[in-house]
Amino acid sequence: MLADAFVVVLYRTQDLVNIAGAIRAMMNMGLRRLRLVSPAEFDDWRIKGIAHGAESVLARTELFDSLPDALADAVHVVGTTARRRTAAYVWQHPREAAPALLELAAAGRGPVALLFGPEDVGLTNDELDRCDRVLTVPADPRHSSLNLAQAVLIIGYELWLAAGAPEKPLPRPRRTAPPATSEELGLLFQDVEATLETVDFFKARNQAAVLRTLRALARRARLDSRESKLLRAIAIEVRKFLRRREVK
Structure with a gap:
């Protein structure tokens, strides 16, 4: 029209x-x-x-x-x-x-x-x-x-x-992995904590408060399983690198 x-x-x-x-x-x-x-x-x-x-x-x-x-x-x-x-x-x-x-x-x-x-x-x-x-x-x-x-x-x-013109639906995210499970998030936080301890991150910080903030951040991000595993792999590789360099 x-x-x-x-x-x-x-x-x-x-x-x-x-x-x-x-x-x-x-x-x-x-x-x-x-x-x-x-x-x-x-x-x-x-x-x-x-x-x-x-x-x-x-x-x-x-x-x-x-x-x-x-x-x-x-x-x-x-x-x-x-x-x-x-x-x-x-x-x-x-x-x-x-x-x-x-x-x-x-x-x-x-x-x-x-x-x-x-x-x-x-x-x-x-x-x-x-x-x-x-x-x-x-x-x-x-x-x-x-x-x-x-x-x-x-x-x-x-x-x-x-005029009520048809609106094209916005494309859905390409995400195909399911949401991260409680177990996967627990393993992620465990490895992140271990890596932060390796680099003495908690030397001048409240460890419990830092970890609580990181958990809240991860949950707000609504990580999927693939993302959770990727972040965990990064934390693990950092510790491996430091061991190879005999930093810890």
């Missing part, structure tokens, strides 16, 4: 690199329709070199000379800005607005336009007056201005989530 029901409108974009970045963000979030209004530069060959795989968006990109023409068929226009104005617009955060925007898009009466202004000044009040609602992304007030691609990505992401 996102691919056809929403159209991203970039108004007077100054840098071709930002157009490419916005296209990449669109592709990440399932948006495919782009309209450019009076961009300072447009070169689809260069954009393809910057935004890998941009062909599907570029093939549908439309160029306009005026903002009214670019928004003419939109049933709902969503403006974006980094700062709230005194004008009485309908202000929302992207997450709050996403369900309603999807409902409007699902009606199929026309595209929902997502309007982004020039990089340096954003949309003016006159341009925001054309919008049915205005989105602002909550951010650190000291650095609240996002670059164009970031803004497109965040709004697209909220729409993607609200």
Whole structure:
């Protein structure tokens, strides 16, 4: 639904690199329709070199000379800005607005336009007056201005989530060994203690407290059988090495 029901409108974009970045963000979030209004530069060959795989968006990109023409068929226009104005617009955060925007898009009466202004000044009040609602992304007030691609990505992401896009399950750890048994952990602690005694580690430390801490650490790590045996083998090899060197 996102691919056809929403159209991203970039108004007077100054840098071709930002157009490419916005296209990449669109592709990440399932948006495919782009309209450019009076961009300072447009070169689809260069954009393809910057935004890998941009062909599907570029093939549908439309160029306009005026903002009214670019928004003419939109049933709902969503403006974006980094700062709230005194004008009485309908202000929302992207997450709050996403369900309603999807409902409007699902009606199929026309595209929902997502309007982004020039990089340096954003949309003016006159341009925001054309919008049915205005989105602002909550951010650190000291650095609240996002670059164009970031803004497109965040709004697209909220729409993607609200649309119930399938999430790929995270890969499971490759761990195949079973958890370390109590006996295996006991043998590990026994050999670690013996090795620490060999190097006089407890000479100036409380032996019981150190071993208690090591046991707690190992249990928090939830060692598997293979890991427990590996650590035990390290402790044993250290003692063997010291004996060969006649250190102890």
